[in-house]
Amino acid sequence: MSGRDVVLARIRRALADVPRGEGPSDPPVARDYLRVHGSRTAGQDVELLAENLADYRAIVHRSGPDGLPALIGRLLAERGARSVVVPPGLDPGWLAAAEVTRVPDLAPSTARELDAVDSVVTGCALAIAETGTLVLDAGPDQGRRRITLVPDHHICVVRVPGQVVGSVPEALPRLAPDRPLTWISGPSATSDIELDRVEGVHGPRTLEVVLLAAG
Amino acid sequence: MSGTSLGMPAFPRAAAVSTGDSRLRANLTHATHTIRDKRARAVAELDDWAQLRAAGAAVKDRTLRHLDHYLERLEESVVAAGGRVHWAADAEEANRIVTRLVRETGEREVVKVKSMATQEIGLNEALAEAGIRAYETDLAELIVQLGDDLPSHILVPAIHRNRSEIRDIFLREMGSWGRPAPEGLSDSPAELAEAARLHLREKFLTAKVGISGANFMVAESGTLVVVESEGNGRMCLTLPETLISVVGIEKTVPTWQDLEIFLQLLPRSSTAERMNPYTTTWTGTTDGDGPRTFHLVLLDNGRTDTLADTVGRQALRCIRCSACLNVCPVYERAGGHAYGSPYPGPIGAILTPQLRGIEGSLEASLPYASSLCGACYEVCPVAIDIPEVLVHLRERVVEGGPVTRRGTRTVLKPARGHAAERAAMRAAAWAFDHPGALRGGMRLASRTRRLHPRRLPGPGRAWSDSRELPAVAAESFRDWWRRTRGEQRPDGASGEGRGGVR
Numbered sequence: 083m084s085g086r087d088v089v090l091a092r093i094r095r096a097l098a099d100v101p102r103g104e105g106p107s108d109p110p111v112a113r114d115y116l117r118v119h120g121s122r123t124a125g126q127d128v129e130l131l132a133e134n135l136a137d138y139r140a141i142v143h144r145s146g147p148d149g150l151p152a153l154i155g156r157l158l159a160e161r162g163a164r165s166v167v168v169p170p171g172l173d174p175g176w177l178a179a180a181e182v183t184r185v186p187d188l189a190p191s192t193a194r195e196l197d198a199v200d201s202v203v204t205g206c207a208l209a210i211a212e213t214g215t216l217v218l219d220a221g222p223d224q225g226r227r228r229i230t231l232v233p234d235h236h237i238c239v240v241r242v243p244g245q246v247v248g249s250v251p252e253a254l255p256r257l258a259p260d261r262p263l264t265w266i267s268g269p270s271a272t273s274d275i276e277l278d279r280v281e282g283v284h285g286p287r288t289l290e291v292v293l294l295a296a297g
Numbered sequence: 298m299s300g301t302s303l304g305m306p307a308f309p310r311a312a313a314v315s316t317g318d319s320r321l322r323a324n325l326t327h328a329t330h331t332i333r334d335k336r337a338r339a340v341a342e343l344d345d346w347a348q349l350r351a352a353g354a355a356v357k358d359r360t361l362r363h364l365d366h367y368l369e370r371l372e373e374s375v376v377a378a379g380g381r382v383h384w385a386a387d388a389e390e391a392n393r394i395v396t397r398l399v400r401e402t403g404e405r406e407v408v409k410v411k412s413m414a415t416q417e418i419g420l421n422e423a424l425a426e427a428g429i430r431a432y433e434t435d436l437a438e439l440i441v442q443l444g445d446d447l448p449s450h451i452l453v454p455a456i457h458r459n460r461s462e463i464r465d466i467f468l469r470e471m472g473s474w475g476r477p478a479p480e481g482l483s484d485s486p487a488e489l490a491e492a493a494r495l496h497l498r499e500k501f502l503t504a505k506v507g508i509s510g511a512n513f514m515v516a517e518s519g520t521l522v523v524v525e526s527e528g529n530g531r532m533c534l535t536l537p538e539t540l541i542s543v544v545g546i547e548k549t550v551p552t553w554q555d556l557e558i559f560l561q562l563l564p565r566s567s568t569a570e571r572m573n574p575y576t577t578t579w580t581g582t583t584d585g586d587g588p589r590t591f592h593l594v595l596l597d598n599g600r601t602d603t604l605a606d607t608v609g610r611q612a613l614r615c616i617r618c619s620a621c622l623n624v625c626p627v628y629e630r631a632g633g634h635a636y637g638s639p640y641p642g643p644i645g646a647i648l649t650p651q652l653r654g655i656e657g658s659l660e661a662s663l664p665y666a667s668s669l670c671g672a673c674y675e676v677c678p679v680a681i682d683i684p685e686v687l688v689h690l691r692e693r694v695v696e697g698g699p700v701t702r703r704g705t706r707t708v709l710k711p712a713r714g715h716a717a718e719r720a721a722m723r724a725a726a727w728a729f730d731h732p733g734a735l736r737g738g739m740r741l742a743s744r745t746r747r748l749h750p751r752r753l754p755g756p757g758r759a760w761s762d763s764r765e766l767p768a769v770a771a772e773s774f775r776d777w778w779r780r781t782r783g784e785q786r787p788d789g790a791s792g793e794g795r796g797g798v799r
Binding site: 099106134197220253254259263272275285 | 327328342343348351352355358359363366367369385390434435437459463486489493497501503518526527529532536551553554556557558561568570573575576577578579580583585586597601602604607701706
C-alpha cells in the first residue's frame with residue numbers, strides 16, 4: 083500500500099464513531115463572531131489604519147495625487163536611495179520626481195541583484211484597519227513577492243478610503259486564494275532575545291506607508 | 298528530534314534538574330509573564346473572542362470528523378495548482394521522501410523555516426545523515442542550532458537563553474556554519490539580530506531549496522499559509538527554486554473563509570499582536586513568482602492514532618500558539634526541555650503521549666506533568682480541554698484500556714510502576730463505599746499523626762521525594778462537624794441552625 087492508502091485507511095478506521103449519514107459540512111460552525119469590531123465610517127477606518135500601522139512602527143504619510151511624486155521623491159532622497167525597484171504596473175507618475183535609478187522587476191534578475199537595490203515602491207491589494215495590515219497580491223503595481231522582501235526600504239501606497247477594509251473577515255472575500263499573498267503588518271521584527279522587540283531581521287527594516295487620498 | 302529525545306529522562310527526573318537551575322527559571326519567568334500579560338490585553342480588544350474561539354474549535358472539529366474527505370480535496374486542489382503531494386505514514390517515511398526530493402535537485406544545502414513538524418520527525422538529523430546540511434533561519438532556531446541545543450518553547454525556542462549566552466554562542470559557532478559574527482559583538486538584542494541578518498542573508502541569496510511547515514492548509518483552494526515575524530519565512534518560501542513543505546494532516550481547514558477565524562485567533566494568542574508582521578500564502582506554483590517546484594508532504598506520524606481516541610482527538614485542534622505554555626505553573630518552573638519533545642508545556646503533555654503512545658516512561662509520565670489548574674484550557678484559542686485529556690491519559694496509564702497504535706486497535710496493559718497508585722485508587726473507592734471504615738480510618742490517622750513519617754516508604758517514596766506530605770488534622774472533619782454542629786448532617790440536609798454547607 084502507498085503512504086496515501088495507509089493514512090486514508092487509518093483515518094477512516096479512526097472515525098468509526100462518526101455516523102455514516104453525516105456529511106463533511108454537517109458538523110455545525112456558528113459564525114456569530116463579528117464581521118467588524120465597532121462601527122466606523124470609511125474615514126474612521128483610515129484613521130484606525132494609520133494608528134495601528136504607526137503602533138507597529140511603520141512610518142505613515144498622507145498625500146493627495148498632486149503631492150505624491152514630490153513626497154515619494156523626498157522619502158527616497160532622505161534615505162539616500164540611489165536605486166529603486168519598480169513593479170511593471172506602477173503609475174510612472176508616482177516616481178516622476180525621484181532622482182534614482184529605476185530597476186525593473188524582471189523574473190530573471192537574481193536575489194543577489196535585488197540585494198544591491200536600496201528601495202522598492204509598490205501599491206497594494208488592500209489594507210486592514212483593525213490590524214494595521216497591508217496585503218499585497220502580486221498585482222501589476224506590486225510585482226513579485228521578493229521585490230518587497232529583499233530591499234531594505236519599502237514604500238507602499240494605499241489608496242484611501244477605497245482600498246481600506248475594516249477587519250480580517252472583510253478582507254478575505256476581496257482576495258483571490260490562487261494569487262500569492264503577502265500580508266505585512268509593520269516592518270520585519272523579532273522578539274526572540276529576551277522578548278525585546280527588534281525591527282528588521284530579514285525583511286525591510288523600514289516600512290513607509292503613504293495614504294493616498296482621492297483627488 | 299525523536300531520535301534526540303529517546304534518551305531523555307522521564308519528566309520528573311528532568312524537571313528535578315531544571316527546577317534547580319535558577320538562571321533558567323529567571324529567564325522563563327520573565328518571558329512567560331511578559332507574553333501572558335500582553336496576550337490578555339490583545340485578546341481583550343476583541344469583544345467577540347468567545348465566539349471566535351468557539352468557531353475555531355468547531356471548524357477544527359468539522360475538519361477532523363471528515364479528515365479523509367478534506368485531505369482528498371486538498372490534494373486535488375494542490376495538484377490542480379501545480380504542486381505535488383506526498384503522503385507519509387510516519388517520521389521515517391517523511392524523512393525518506395524529503396531526502397529523496399532534495400537529492401533530486403542535486404543540492405546539498407537547504408534553508409528552513411521554523412517548523413514543529415520537521416522537528417518532530419528529526420528531519421535535520423536525517424538530512425545530515427544523507428550529507429545534506431539544513432540551515433535553520435528563524436533567529437531563535439538559529440540560536441538553538443548553533444548552540445547544539447534543543448528548543449524549549451513552541452514560539453520562542455531559545456527562551457531559556459539570555460542575551461549574554463546568545464552572544465557567546467554566536468561568537469563561538471557562527472564561523473563554522475558560514476559568515477562569522479562581527480568582532481566585538483555586544484549582547485544588545487539589536488546587534489545580535491544584525492549579526493544573524495548578515496549571517497543568514499548569504500544563505501537566503503544562494504539557497505536553491507527551501508523547507509517549511511505550514512500553519513494552515515485550505516482544502517477548497519489548495520492554499521498553504523505561513524505566519525511569521527522576521528521575514529526568514531518569506532525568504533525561504535519565495536527565493537528558492539524548490540519548496541518542500543512538511544505539514545501535519547491536522548493543519549487542514551475546509552474553506553478560504555475559515556482563515557478569517559484563525560488569522561484573528563493565532564497572532565493574538567501567540568505573540569499578543571493584532572497581526573504578526575508577515576503572512577505568506579501560496580497555492581501551488583505561480584509563473585515567474587516564487588519556487589518553480591512545490592512539494593507538499595502530508596504527515597501522519599501518530600495523528601491518526603490520536604484521531605481514533607474520541608477524548609484525545611481534540612488535541613489535533615491545536616494551532617501551536619503556545620498560550621498554554623505561558624500560563625502553566627509547571628512549565629514555568631520545569632522549562633521546556635523536561636517534556637522531552639518539541640511540544641512542551643500543557644499541549645505537549647497531551648500531544649506527545651498520543652503521537653508516540655504512552656508505553657515509554659517519558660510518555661507515561663507526561664500526563665502527570667500538570668497540576669490540573671485549568672489555566673491552559675482558559676487561554677486555549679481553540680478550547681482544547683487539556684485537563685480532561687490529561688485525566689483521560691492518566692487513566693490509560695494506570696488502568697490500561699483500548700488504544701490505537703500505528704493504525705491498529707489494541708488493548709493496553711496497565712503501566713508497570715503504577716501498582717501503588719492503582720492500589721490506592723481501589724482502596725479509596727472501597728473506603729468511600731464503606732463510610733464506617735472511612736470514619737474509623739480517619740480517626741485512627743488523627744490519633745497517630747505524630748508518628749507519621751515525613752516521607753513515604755516503598756513505592757510512595759518517589760511521590761513524596763518532590764512533595765510535602767499533607768499534615769493530618771488533629772481531628773477529622775466528620776468529628777469536628779459532629780462536635781460543633783451537633784447531629785446536623787454534613788450535607789446540610791437538616792436545613793436548620795447556623796446554615797448548611799452548600
